[in-house]
Amino acid sequence: MSSEVLLDVQNAGIQFGGLKAVSGFNMKINKGELVGLIGPNGAGKTTSFNLLTGVYVPTEGNIFFDGKKINGLPPFKVTRLGMSRTFQNIRLFDELSVLDNVKVAYHSLANDSVMSSVFRLPSYFKNELEMENKAMEFLKIFELDKYKDETAKNLPYGKQRRLEIARALAANPHLLLLDEPAAGMNPFETKELMDLIAFIRKQFGLTILLIEHDMNLVMGICERIYVLDHGVLLAEGSPEEIRNNPKVVEAYLGEEIV
Template sequence: MPLLELDKVTCEFGGLRAVSEVSLHLETGELVGLIGPNGAGKTTVFNLLTGVYAPSEGRILFDGASLVGWAPWRINRAGIARTFQNIRLFSDMTVLDNVKIAYHNHVRHGVMSSILRLPTYFRGEQEIEEKALAFLSLFHLEEKKDELARNLPYGEQRRLEIARALATEPRLLLLDEPAAGMNPQETRELMDLIAFIRERFSLTILLIEHDMSLVMGICERIYVLDHGMVIAQGSPKEIRSNPKVIEAYLGEVTS
Protein backbone atom coordinates (compact mmCIF):
# COMPACT_ATOMS: atom_id res chain seq x y z
CA MET A 1 0.00 0.00 0.00
CA PRO A 2 1.45 3.42 -0.95
CA LEU A 3 1.91 5.92 1.87
CA LEU A 4 0.17 8.56 -0.25
CA GLU A 5 -2.19 8.06 -3.16
CA LEU A 6 -4.17 10.51 -5.25
CA ASP A 7 -6.74 8.79 -7.44
CA LYS A 8 -8.24 10.88 -10.27
CA VAL A 9 -8.37 14.02 -8.12
CA THR A 10 -10.08 17.06 -9.62
CA CYS A 11 -10.38 20.54 -8.10
CA GLU A 12 -12.66 23.15 -9.64
CA PHE A 13 -13.18 26.81 -8.80
CA GLY A 14 -16.35 28.19 -10.38
CA GLY A 15 -16.04 25.97 -13.42
CA LEU A 16 -12.26 26.47 -13.76
CA ARG A 17 -10.33 23.21 -13.36
CA ALA A 18 -7.12 23.93 -11.47
CA VAL A 19 -6.40 20.19 -11.21
CA SER A 20 -7.93 17.57 -13.50
CA GLU A 21 -8.00 13.85 -12.72
CA VAL A 22 -4.54 13.80 -11.15
CA SER A 23 -3.32 10.39 -10.04
CA LEU A 24 0.00 9.87 -8.27
CA HIS A 25 1.45 7.82 -5.45
CA LEU A 26 4.40 7.84 -3.07
CA GLU A 27 5.86 4.76 -1.45
CA THR A 28 7.23 5.04 2.08
CA GLY A 29 10.70 6.57 2.05
CA GLU A 30 10.58 7.95 -1.50
CA LEU A 31 11.74 11.40 -2.55
CA VAL A 32 9.51 12.44 -5.46
CA GLY A 33 9.44 15.65 -7.48
CA LEU A 34 6.37 17.47 -8.78
CA ILE A 35 7.28 19.90 -11.55
CA GLY A 36 5.60 21.90 -14.29
CA PRO A 37 5.30 25.40 -15.75
CA ASN A 38 3.87 28.26 -13.70
CA GLY A 39 0.13 27.81 -13.20
CA ALA A 40 0.27 24.06 -13.81
CA GLY A 41 -1.54 23.28 -10.54
CA LYS A 42 1.37 22.14 -8.35
CA THR A 43 0.60 24.24 -5.28
CA THR A 44 -3.08 23.40 -5.66
CA VAL A 45 -2.11 19.74 -5.22
CA PHE A 46 -0.33 20.66 -1.96
CA ASN A 47 -3.39 22.60 -0.81
CA LEU A 48 -5.55 19.56 -1.51
CA LEU A 49 -3.18 17.31 0.43
CA THR A 50 -3.21 19.60 3.46
CA GLY A 51 -6.95 20.30 3.60
CA VAL A 52 -6.83 23.92 2.41
CA TYR A 53 -9.01 22.86 -0.54
CA ALA A 54 -11.39 19.94 -0.87
CA PRO A 55 -11.36 17.95 -4.11
CA SER A 56 -14.39 18.19 -6.38
CA GLU A 57 -13.84 14.57 -7.40
CA GLY A 58 -11.47 11.73 -6.63
CA ARG A 59 -9.79 10.19 -3.61
CA ILE A 60 -6.83 11.23 -1.45
CA LEU A 61 -5.49 8.42 0.73
CA PHE A 62 -2.76 8.64 3.36
CA ASP A 63 -1.64 5.30 4.74
CA GLY A 64 -4.93 3.86 3.45
CA ALA A 65 -7.19 6.45 5.14
CA SER A 66 -9.17 9.04 3.18
CA LEU A 67 -8.16 12.64 3.92
CA VAL A 68 -11.12 14.18 2.08
CA GLY A 69 -13.04 16.48 4.41
CA TRP A 70 -10.32 16.56 7.07
CA ALA A 71 -9.31 19.90 8.61
CA PRO A 72 -5.67 20.99 8.11
CA TRP A 73 -4.81 20.51 11.80
CA ARG A 74 -6.08 16.93 11.69
CA ILE A 75 -4.07 16.17 8.55
CA ASN A 76 -0.96 17.60 10.21
CA ARG A 77 -1.55 15.51 13.31
CA ALA A 78 -1.95 12.42 11.09
CA GLY A 79 1.59 12.96 9.82
CA ILE A 80 1.72 15.44 6.90
CA ALA A 81 3.64 18.72 7.17
CA ARG A 82 4.49 21.34 4.58
CA THR A 83 6.52 24.43 3.83
CA PHE A 84 5.39 27.26 1.57
CA GLN A 85 6.66 28.91 -1.59
CA ASN A 86 6.57 32.24 0.25
CA ILE A 87 8.09 31.68 3.68
CA ARG A 88 5.44 31.81 6.41
CA LEU A 89 7.20 32.15 9.73
CA PHE A 90 5.90 33.93 12.80
CA SER A 91 8.15 36.85 11.95
CA ASP A 92 7.78 38.78 15.22
CA MET A 93 8.51 35.74 17.37
CA THR A 94 11.91 34.33 18.20
CA VAL A 95 13.55 31.51 16.29
CA LEU A 96 13.09 29.25 19.32
CA ASP A 97 9.41 30.09 19.74
CA ASN A 98 8.73 29.33 16.06
CA VAL A 99 9.85 25.75 16.64
CA LYS A 100 8.25 25.41 20.08
CA ILE A 101 4.85 26.26 18.59
CA ALA A 102 5.07 23.22 16.32
CA TYR A 103 5.67 20.91 19.27
CA HIS A 104 2.46 22.01 20.96
CA ASN A 105 0.66 19.80 18.42
CA HIS A 106 1.85 16.89 20.57
CA VAL A 107 1.61 18.48 24.01
CA ARG A 108 0.38 16.16 26.76
CA HIS A 109 -0.64 18.57 29.52
CA GLY A 110 -4.18 19.92 29.35
CA VAL A 111 -5.71 23.39 29.41
CA MET A 112 -6.41 23.36 33.15
CA SER A 113 -2.83 22.34 33.86
CA SER A 114 -1.67 25.36 31.86
CA ILE A 115 -4.11 27.77 33.53
CA LEU A 116 -3.26 26.59 37.05
CA ARG A 117 0.46 26.27 36.29
CA LEU A 118 0.60 22.74 37.66
CA PRO A 119 3.86 20.74 37.72
CA THR A 120 2.76 18.81 34.61
CA TYR A 121 2.62 22.11 32.72
CA PHE A 122 6.17 23.09 33.63
CA ARG A 123 7.50 19.62 32.88
CA GLY A 124 5.79 19.67 29.51
CA GLU A 125 7.10 23.12 28.64
CA GLN A 126 10.62 22.13 29.64
CA GLU A 127 10.44 19.05 27.45
CA ILE A 128 9.23 21.13 24.49
CA GLU A 129 12.04 23.66 24.93
CA GLU A 130 14.68 20.94 25.09
CA LYS A 131 13.34 19.31 21.92
CA ALA A 132 13.16 22.66 20.11
CA LEU A 133 16.75 23.51 21.04
CA ALA A 134 17.89 20.10 19.80
CA PHE A 135 16.16 20.79 16.48
CA LEU A 136 17.79 24.18 16.15
CA SER A 137 21.16 22.56 16.78
CA LEU A 138 20.56 20.11 13.91
CA PHE A 139 19.86 23.02 11.59
CA HIS A 140 22.78 25.12 12.90
CA LEU A 141 20.43 27.77 14.26
CA GLU A 142 20.99 27.34 18.00
CA GLU A 143 23.03 30.56 18.24
CA LYS A 144 20.12 32.48 16.69
CA LYS A 145 17.48 31.11 19.08
CA ASP A 146 16.69 34.49 20.67
CA GLU A 147 16.61 36.48 17.43
CA LEU A 148 13.34 37.45 15.78
CA ALA A 149 12.61 35.22 12.79
CA ARG A 150 12.27 38.22 10.46
CA ASN A 151 15.87 39.24 11.17
CA LEU A 152 17.36 35.99 9.85
CA PRO A 153 19.00 35.91 6.40
CA TYR A 154 16.82 34.35 3.71
CA GLY A 155 18.57 30.97 3.68
CA GLU A 156 18.29 30.64 7.46
CA GLN A 157 14.60 31.51 7.32
CA ARG A 158 14.17 28.59 4.91
CA ARG A 159 15.99 26.27 7.30
CA LEU A 160 13.86 27.48 10.19
CA GLU A 161 10.64 26.86 8.24
CA ILE A 162 11.76 23.30 7.48
CA ALA A 163 12.76 22.79 11.13
CA ARG A 164 9.34 23.98 12.27
CA ALA A 165 7.59 21.61 9.86
CA LEU A 166 9.68 18.68 11.08
CA ALA A 167 8.91 19.53 14.70
CA THR A 168 5.31 18.43 14.08
CA GLU A 169 6.79 14.91 13.66
CA PRO A 170 5.52 14.17 10.13
CA ARG A 171 5.88 11.03 8.08
CA LEU A 172 5.34 12.92 4.82
CA LEU A 173 7.00 16.30 4.20
CA LEU A 174 5.76 18.57 1.40
CA LEU A 175 8.35 21.11 0.25
CA ASP A 176 6.96 23.92 -1.93
CA GLU A 177 9.81 25.50 -3.92
CA PRO A 178 12.36 25.44 -1.09
CA ALA A 179 15.12 26.78 -3.36
CA ALA A 180 13.14 29.85 -4.46
CA GLY A 181 15.30 32.96 -4.11
CA MET A 182 18.47 31.02 -3.29
CA ASN A 183 21.83 31.43 -4.96
CA PRO A 184 23.69 28.38 -6.35
CA GLN A 185 25.70 27.86 -3.16
CA GLU A 186 22.57 27.99 -0.99
CA THR A 187 20.85 25.57 -3.37
CA ARG A 188 23.68 23.05 -3.04
CA GLU A 189 23.49 23.35 0.74
CA LEU A 190 19.71 22.84 0.54
CA MET A 191 20.19 19.63 -1.46
CA ASP A 192 22.48 18.31 1.28
CA LEU A 193 19.96 19.37 3.93
CA ILE A 194 17.06 17.58 2.21
CA ALA A 195 19.11 14.40 1.88
CA PHE A 196 20.11 14.68 5.56
CA ILE A 197 16.61 15.19 6.97
CA ARG A 198 15.21 12.41 4.81
CA GLU A 199 17.70 9.97 6.28
CA ARG A 200 17.68 11.39 9.83
CA PHE A 201 13.90 11.42 10.21
CA SER A 202 12.96 8.49 7.92
CA LEU A 203 10.81 10.81 5.83
CA THR A 204 8.86 10.48 2.63
CA ILE A 205 9.20 13.75 0.67
CA LEU A 206 7.18 15.34 -2.13
CA LEU A 207 9.00 18.31 -3.62
CA ILE A 208 7.78 21.16 -5.85
CA GLU A 209 10.69 22.97 -7.45
CA HIS A 210 11.61 25.00 -10.53
CA ASP A 211 15.35 24.53 -10.10
CA MET A 212 15.93 21.54 -12.35
CA SER A 213 19.45 20.93 -11.07
CA LEU A 214 17.99 20.33 -7.61
CA VAL A 215 15.10 18.20 -8.86
CA MET A 216 17.22 16.05 -11.14
CA GLY A 217 19.93 15.76 -8.50
CA ILE A 218 17.91 14.38 -5.59
CA CYS A 219 14.53 13.02 -6.80
CA GLU A 220 14.07 9.33 -7.56
CA ARG A 221 10.86 9.83 -9.50
CA ILE A 222 9.21 12.88 -11.00
CA TYR A 223 5.63 13.77 -11.94
CA VAL A 224 5.06 16.58 -14.45
CA LEU A 225 1.90 18.71 -14.40
CA ASP A 226 0.68 20.95 -17.22
CA HIS A 227 -2.67 22.74 -17.22
CA GLY A 228 -3.68 20.75 -14.14
CA MET A 229 -3.01 17.32 -15.65
CA VAL A 230 -0.22 14.79 -15.25
CA ILE A 231 1.51 14.65 -18.62
CA ALA A 232 4.50 12.50 -17.66
CA GLN A 233 6.06 10.51 -14.85
CA GLY A 234 9.28 8.58 -14.49
CA SER A 235 12.92 8.75 -13.50
CA PRO A 236 14.89 12.00 -13.92
CA LYS A 237 16.51 10.54 -17.04
CA GLU A 238 13.13 9.65 -18.56
CA ILE A 239 11.64 13.05 -17.73
CA ARG A 240 14.62 14.96 -19.13
CA SER A 241 14.11 13.46 -22.58
CA ASN A 242 10.30 13.25 -22.64
CA PRO A 243 8.90 15.16 -25.67
CA LYS A 244 5.73 16.19 -23.80
CA VAL A 245 7.78 17.71 -20.98
CA ILE A 246 10.04 19.57 -23.41
CA GLU A 247 6.99 20.94 -25.22
CA ALA A 248 5.33 22.03 -21.96
CA TYR A 249 8.39 24.01 -20.91
CA LEU A 250 9.66 25.27 -24.26
CA GLY A 251 6.52 25.38 -26.38
CA GLU A 252 7.96 23.05 -28.99
CA VAL A 253 9.51 19.60 -29.30
CA THR A 254 13.20 19.74 -30.02
CA SER A 255 14.87 17.20 -32.28
Protein backbone atom coordinates in the same frame (compact mmCIF):
# COMPACT_ATOMS: atom_id res chain seq x y z
CA MET B 1 13.18 1.61 0.51
CA SER B 2 9.75 0.24 1.38
CA SER B 3 7.27 -0.58 -1.38
CA GLU B 4 4.43 0.22 1.01
CA VAL B 5 2.26 3.03 -0.34
CA LEU B 6 2.13 6.06 1.98
CA LEU B 7 0.23 8.49 -0.26
CA ASP B 8 -2.33 7.39 -2.83
CA VAL B 9 -4.07 10.10 -4.86
CA GLN B 10 -6.87 8.76 -7.06
CA ASN B 11 -8.30 10.98 -9.81
CA ALA B 12 -8.30 13.97 -7.47
CA GLY B 13 -9.27 17.40 -8.65
CA ILE B 14 -10.81 20.70 -7.67
CA GLN B 15 -13.02 23.15 -9.50
CA PHE B 16 -13.41 26.82 -8.65
CA GLY B 17 -16.64 27.96 -10.28
CA GLY B 18 -16.26 26.99 -13.92
CA LEU B 19 -12.48 26.60 -13.73
CA LYS B 20 -10.91 23.18 -13.23
CA ALA B 21 -7.65 24.00 -11.45
CA VAL B 22 -6.62 20.34 -11.11
CA SER B 23 -8.32 17.39 -12.75
CA GLY B 24 -7.85 13.62 -12.70
CA PHE B 25 -4.64 13.82 -10.66
CA ASN B 26 -3.14 10.43 -9.79
CA MET B 27 -0.05 9.91 -7.66
CA LYS B 28 1.41 7.12 -5.54
CA ILE B 29 4.34 7.63 -3.20
CA ASN B 30 5.94 4.75 -1.32
CA LYS B 31 7.37 5.09 2.15
CA GLY B 32 10.94 6.41 2.02
CA GLU B 33 10.77 7.89 -1.49
CA LEU B 34 11.87 11.36 -2.54
CA VAL B 35 9.51 12.46 -5.31
CA GLY B 36 9.35 15.68 -7.34
CA LEU B 37 6.32 17.54 -8.66
CA ILE B 38 7.16 19.98 -11.44
CA GLY B 39 5.41 22.02 -14.11
CA PRO B 40 5.22 25.51 -15.60
CA ASN B 41 3.81 28.42 -13.59
CA GLY B 42 0.07 27.97 -13.16
CA ALA B 43 0.26 24.21 -13.70
CA GLY B 44 -1.57 23.45 -10.45
CA LYS B 45 1.35 22.32 -8.28
CA THR B 46 0.61 24.37 -5.16
CA THR B 47 -3.12 23.72 -5.62
CA SER B 48 -2.28 20.00 -5.50
CA PHE B 49 -0.34 20.53 -2.27
CA ASN B 50 -3.36 22.36 -0.86
CA LEU B 51 -5.56 19.39 -1.75
CA LEU B 52 -3.20 16.96 -0.05
CA THR B 53 -2.92 18.99 3.16
CA GLY B 54 -6.60 19.83 3.64
CA VAL B 55 -6.46 23.51 2.65
CA TYR B 56 -8.82 22.64 -0.22
CA VAL B 57 -11.42 19.86 -0.32
CA PRO B 58 -11.32 17.93 -3.61
CA THR B 59 -14.43 18.19 -5.74
CA GLU B 60 -13.53 14.90 -7.41
CA GLY B 61 -11.53 11.79 -6.57
CA ASN B 62 -10.03 10.56 -3.32
CA ILE B 63 -6.84 11.01 -1.32
CA PHE B 64 -5.52 8.29 0.98
CA PHE B 65 -2.70 8.83 3.45
CA ASP B 66 -1.23 5.79 5.18
CA GLY B 67 -4.37 3.87 4.24
CA LYS B 68 -6.79 6.48 5.62
CA LYS B 69 -9.07 8.56 3.42
CA ILE B 70 -8.37 12.20 4.23
CA ASN B 71 -10.83 14.00 1.94
CA GLY B 72 -12.33 16.91 3.84
CA LEU B 73 -10.08 16.67 6.90
CA PRO B 74 -8.94 20.11 8.13
CA PRO B 75 -5.20 20.87 7.93
CA PHE B 76 -4.52 20.38 11.65
CA LYS B 77 -5.93 16.84 11.51
CA VAL B 78 -3.88 16.04 8.40
CA THR B 79 -0.81 17.29 10.28
CA ARG B 80 -1.60 15.07 13.26
CA LEU B 81 -1.84 12.08 10.94
CA GLY B 82 1.76 12.73 9.89
CA MET B 83 1.83 15.09 6.91
CA SER B 84 3.65 18.41 7.22
CA ARG B 85 4.58 21.13 4.73
CA THR B 86 6.47 24.29 4.00
CA PHE B 87 5.21 27.11 1.77
CA GLN B 88 6.35 28.78 -1.43
CA ASN B 89 6.33 32.10 0.43
CA ILE B 90 7.98 31.59 3.80
CA ARG B 91 5.40 31.62 6.59
CA LEU B 92 7.19 32.09 9.86
CA PHE B 93 5.94 33.88 12.94
CA ASP B 94 8.09 36.90 12.17
CA GLU B 95 7.93 38.55 15.57
CA LEU B 96 8.63 35.37 17.54
CA SER B 97 12.09 34.08 18.33
CA VAL B 98 13.68 31.29 16.33
CA LEU B 99 13.20 28.96 19.29
CA ASP B 100 9.52 29.84 19.73
CA ASN B 101 8.86 29.24 16.01
CA VAL B 102 9.88 25.61 16.47
CA LYS B 103 8.10 25.25 19.82
CA VAL B 104 4.84 26.27 18.11
CA ALA B 105 4.91 22.99 16.18
CA TYR B 106 5.19 21.02 19.42
CA HIS B 107 2.32 22.96 20.97
CA SER B 108 0.09 21.88 18.07
CA LEU B 109 0.67 18.25 19.09
CA ALA B 110 0.65 18.78 22.86
CA ASN B 111 -1.90 17.01 25.07
CA ASP B 112 -1.90 19.55 27.89
CA SER B 113 -5.28 20.15 29.48
CA VAL B 114 -6.73 23.65 29.59
CA MET B 115 -6.64 23.52 33.40
CA SER B 116 -2.92 22.64 33.39
CA SER B 117 -2.13 25.60 31.16
CA VAL B 118 -4.37 28.15 32.90
CA PHE B 119 -3.30 27.29 36.44
CA ARG B 120 0.33 26.58 35.53
CA LEU B 121 0.31 23.15 37.11
CA PRO B 122 3.58 21.16 37.38
CA SER B 123 2.66 19.14 34.28
CA TYR B 124 2.52 22.38 32.28
CA PHE B 125 6.09 23.35 33.20
CA LYS B 126 7.30 19.81 32.60
CA ASN B 127 5.80 19.78 29.09
CA GLU B 128 7.18 23.26 28.36
CA LEU B 129 10.69 22.15 29.32
CA GLU B 130 10.41 19.01 27.18
CA MET B 131 9.26 21.06 24.19
CA GLU B 132 12.08 23.55 24.64
CA ASN B 133 14.67 20.78 24.82
CA LYS B 134 13.28 19.09 21.71
CA ALA B 135 13.18 22.42 19.85
CA MET B 136 16.82 23.08 20.74
CA GLU B 137 17.76 19.65 19.39
CA PHE B 138 16.19 20.57 16.05
CA LEU B 139 17.91 23.95 15.99
CA LYS B 140 21.27 22.25 16.53
CA ILE B 141 20.62 19.83 13.67
CA PHE B 142 19.85 22.77 11.39
CA GLU B 143 22.76 24.85 12.76
CA LEU B 144 20.35 27.49 14.03
CA ASP B 145 20.89 27.04 17.78
CA LYS B 146 23.08 30.13 18.08
CA TYR B 147 20.17 32.18 16.66
CA LYS B 148 17.61 30.79 19.15
CA ASP B 149 16.81 34.20 20.68
CA GLU B 150 16.92 36.06 17.36
CA THR B 151 13.61 37.35 15.97
CA ALA B 152 12.72 35.16 13.00
CA LYS B 153 12.31 38.09 10.57
CA ASN B 154 15.92 39.12 11.20
CA LEU B 155 17.41 35.86 9.94
CA PRO B 156 19.03 35.81 6.48
CA TYR B 157 16.76 34.35 3.79
CA GLY B 158 18.48 30.98 3.57
CA LYS B 159 18.30 30.49 7.33
CA GLN B 160 14.61 31.43 7.32
CA ARG B 161 14.11 28.53 4.91
CA ARG B 162 16.02 26.24 7.26
CA LEU B 163 13.87 27.38 10.15
CA GLU B 164 10.66 26.74 8.24
CA ILE B 165 11.81 23.19 7.43
CA ALA B 166 12.87 22.65 11.05
CA ARG B 167 9.43 23.76 12.24
CA ALA B 168 7.72 21.41 9.76
CA LEU B 169 9.86 18.51 10.99
CA ALA B 170 9.06 19.31 14.62
CA ALA B 171 5.49 18.18 13.89
CA ASN B 172 6.97 14.66 13.54
CA PRO B 173 5.73 13.96 9.99
CA HIS B 174 5.96 10.76 7.98
CA LEU B 175 5.56 12.76 4.77
CA LEU B 176 7.19 16.17 4.31
CA LEU B 177 5.95 18.43 1.51
CA LEU B 178 8.37 21.14 0.38
CA ASP B 179 6.89 23.90 -1.79
CA GLU B 180 9.69 25.52 -3.81
CA PRO B 181 12.26 25.51 -1.00
CA ALA B 182 15.00 26.87 -3.29
CA ALA B 183 12.98 29.91 -4.39
CA GLY B 184 15.09 33.05 -4.02
CA MET B 185 18.28 31.15 -3.23
CA ASN B 186 21.65 31.63 -4.90
CA PRO B 187 23.52 28.58 -6.31
CA PHE B 188 25.56 28.12 -3.12
CA GLU B 189 22.44 28.18 -0.93
CA THR B 190 20.69 25.78 -3.31
CA LYS B 191 23.57 23.30 -3.03
CA GLU B 192 23.40 23.57 0.76
CA LEU B 193 19.65 22.94 0.55
CA MET B 194 20.17 19.79 -1.55
CA ASP B 195 22.57 18.46 1.07
CA LEU B 196 20.13 19.38 3.84
CA ILE B 197 17.21 17.57 2.18
CA ALA B 198 19.32 14.44 1.68
CA PHE B 199 20.45 14.64 5.32
CA ILE B 200 17.01 15.05 6.89
CA ARG B 201 15.59 12.30 4.72
CA LYS B 202 18.17 9.88 6.07
CA GLN B 203 18.22 11.26 9.63
CA PHE B 204 14.46 11.17 10.13
CA GLY B 205 13.52 8.33 7.77
CA LEU B 206 11.25 10.69 5.86
CA THR B 207 9.21 10.42 2.71
CA ILE B 208 9.47 13.71 0.79
CA LEU B 209 7.38 15.32 -1.95
CA LEU B 210 9.04 18.35 -3.49
CA ILE B 211 7.75 21.16 -5.73
CA GLU B 212 10.60 22.99 -7.36
CA HIS B 213 11.47 25.04 -10.46
CA ASP B 214 15.22 24.53 -10.11
CA MET B 215 15.73 21.55 -12.41
CA ASN B 216 19.27 20.94 -11.24
CA LEU B 217 17.93 20.39 -7.74
CA VAL B 218 15.01 18.22 -8.89
CA MET B 219 17.08 16.07 -11.22
CA GLY B 220 19.85 15.82 -8.64
CA ILE B 221 17.88 14.40 -5.71
CA CYS B 222 14.49 13.05 -6.83
CA GLU B 223 13.98 9.37 -7.61
CA ARG B 224 10.72 9.88 -9.48
CA ILE B 225 9.08 12.97 -10.92
CA TYR B 226 5.48 13.89 -11.72
CA VAL B 227 4.79 16.65 -14.24
CA LEU B 228 1.66 18.80 -14.20
CA ASP B 229 0.52 21.11 -16.98
CA HIS B 230 -2.68 23.17 -16.82
CA GLY B 231 -3.91 21.07 -13.91
CA VAL B 232 -3.51 17.74 -15.71
CA LEU B 233 -0.84 15.11 -15.16
CA LEU B 234 1.44 15.22 -18.20
CA ALA B 235 4.07 12.60 -17.34
CA GLU B 236 5.60 10.49 -14.58
CA GLY B 237 8.92 8.71 -14.47
CA SER B 238 12.56 8.72 -13.49
CA PRO B 239 14.61 11.92 -13.90
CA GLU B 240 16.12 10.51 -17.09
CA GLU B 241 12.70 9.65 -18.53
CA ILE B 242 11.35 13.09 -17.69
CA ARG B 243 14.41 14.85 -19.10
CA ASN B 244 13.89 13.10 -22.46
CA ASN B 245 10.10 13.30 -22.64
CA PRO B 246 9.10 15.50 -25.63
CA LYS B 247 5.79 16.53 -24.01
CA VAL B 248 7.61 17.74 -20.90
CA VAL B 249 10.17 19.68 -22.94
CA GLU B 250 7.33 21.32 -24.89
CA ALA B 251 5.51 22.24 -21.68
CA TYR B 252 8.63 24.10 -20.60
CA LEU B 253 8.41 26.32 -23.73
CA GLY B 254 10.84 24.24 -25.70
CA GLU B 255 13.69 24.80 -23.27
CA GLU B 256 15.97 21.84 -22.66
CA ILE B 257 15.64 20.43 -19.16
CA VAL B 258 19.17 20.11 -17.82
